[in-house]
Amino acid sequence: MSVLEKFSRKITETAKAAAKKSGDLVEVTKLNMSISAEEDKIKKTFAEIGKLVYERYNKGESVPEGIEGFCEKIKGYEENIKEMKEKIYTLKNIKICPSCNAELEINANFCSKCGMKQEKEKTEEEQEEEAPTNEKEQQ
Ligand SMILES: [Zn+2]
Numbered sequence: 001m002s003v004l005e006k007f008s009r010k011i012t013e014t015a016k017a018a019a020k021k022s023g024d025l026v027e028v029t030k031l032n033m034s035i036s037a038e039e040d041k042i043k044k045t046f047a048e049i050g051k052l053v054y055e056r057y058n059k060g061e062s063v064p065e066g067i068e069g070f071c072e073k074i075k076g077y078e079e080n081i082k083e084m085k086e087k088i089y090t091l092k093n094i095k096i097c098p099s100c101n102a103e104l105e106i107n108a109n110f111c112s113k114c115g116m117k118q119e120k121e122k123t124e125e126e127q128e129e130e131a132p133t134n135e136k137e138q139q
Pocket residue numbers: 097098099100101102111112113114115116
């Protein structure tokens with residue numbers, strides 16, 4: 001075998017090894033992606049389990065021991081979200097249709113999306129008039 005032949009064989013072997021190596025790396029990358037996909041599915045399924053348990057908690061049904069605290073936490077987070085959404089509605093001067101959740105102008109009488117008649121927003125005066133007067137009656 002000539003020096004040139006030896007040299008070219010060596011190059012071919014190196015190229016083959018490199019190709020195998022890069023093929024293996026591609027395979028490893030693919031497998032890692034598949035693992036991530038499975039892990040995502042696990043996370044989503046855990047979330048589904050959590051939702052089911054939380055629904056039971058909300059209906060007043062019994063939940064497994066040690067779970068109540070987590071449900072209370074979620075309840076708190078939901079209340080925070082509700083408060084923040086109400087702040088946004090005030091800032092944007094809108095109200096939400098109780099039937100279809102469409103954003104409506106604060107003075108709208110009917111929903112522009114589903115047509116539901118809207119309760120009039122009470123003024124502070126009207127609310128004061130409706131305030132219970134039991135205290136005065138008792139005194
Ligand atoms: Zn509506």
